[in-house]
Amino acid sequence: MTQAFDIVVVGAGMVGAALATGLGQAGFSVALVDRAPPPVFDPQASPDIRVSALSAGSERYLASLGAWNSILGMRATPYRRLAVWDDTRHPLQNIVPRKLTEVEFDATQLGAPHLGHIVENSVTQQALWQAAEAEPQVSLIHGLGVSSLTQSGNEVTVRLDDGRELTAALVVGADGARSRVRELAGIGTSRNQYSQQAMVISLRYQGPVEDITWQGFHPSGPRAFLPLHSAGPDHPGESWASLVWYDSPDELARLKALGEDALMAEIQSAFPACLPPLSHIDARASFPIARQHARHYFAGRVVLAGDSAHTINPLAGQGVNLGFQDAQALQAMLREARRAGDDLASSHWLDQYEHQRRPANRRMMLTMDLFYHLFSNQVPPVHLLRNLGLGAARALPFARNRVARYAMGIDEELPAMVKQITARIPGLNQL
Incomplete structure (x- = not known):
């Protein structure tokens, strides 16, 4: 059995489901394929251990797809403040x-x-699945993976595990x-595996829902706090949060x-004193972290988006926003x-897509790498340098806030001066 579509999107995670919905709303006939069953939300269940910090720009995009109100109707926690600091213990702290x-x-x-x-x-x-299901132009195919992909002159054929052909x-790889x-x-x-891993911990703490997310940097890696929702009437006076602890694989295995x-x-002794008193750990998981970048974003009639094209160090939680x-x-x-009136796989348009997205993704990769190496270093001059850098950011609120507005998706463009600086950074074009 063969079915014809304008576009096949493989991978119905957050990025793939968003893309398929947007394309369907634009009038393209789309097949959205994923091995996993449809996600199910249980309002009584503990929070998912996997969370993301969605920027204001991502919120606008999700609203345009008709998904944002559904998210707010389930569970979403706004944060109004974000704090970062260096928590390295060193004699140079007496200077700064x-x-x-x-x-x-x-x-x-x-x-x-x-x-x-x-x-x-x-x-x-x-x-996003609900938005995709509501779109007549999108056909969801779940529980099946892709077994083969064949490109010909004017079309591409995707063969699924059950023998069906699309x-x-x-074809968009968002898998x-x-x-x-x-x-x-x-x-x-190209791939660079970091020496650190990340452990994510879902837990309850004593106190109201916080409006701040913070990250303290240690030589072994950052430790972060992400607020979630109230724990409800079953746990009065308690709230949910997600903690992220970066460290060596051996240390995380011990923990x-x-x-x-x-x-x-x-946790209570290793995390900063501003961490509220903990009451219960619900789940924990660790995973390796790596920077990976596809050498090309498209080949013939196949184009990549999201993690299929790039993964970055999750220090600032920008992965899904980039996707x-x-x-x-x-x-x-x-x-x-x-x-x-062009072919959808025209290299003219796919080149423009890559030329637009590759530099932006590289820039974020490089920024996260600079943070990783700068804050995972106890060499005294480097320690002083990063503290002076944080001090400068504190002392220059106008410049700091302009960059922050871009990072949060409030502004669409980086300030011109920052663009000029990043354009001159050695190695940017090699990522």
């Missing part, structure tokens, strides 16, 4: 007191109601860092093996291709 190098971004100073929302990935995905003018579509298209990657009380004691930016850019290019 820590208080002078704490940098806090406040939504009120940026002229915004909030900086973003912390949302469980399963909530975002469910809202034909289209274009994650280990993309099967990228592999079948013969697109290679994961601890009982609940022992792990809570370790949503890919989706918006690709949608725009495909609309232009159709308006011009």
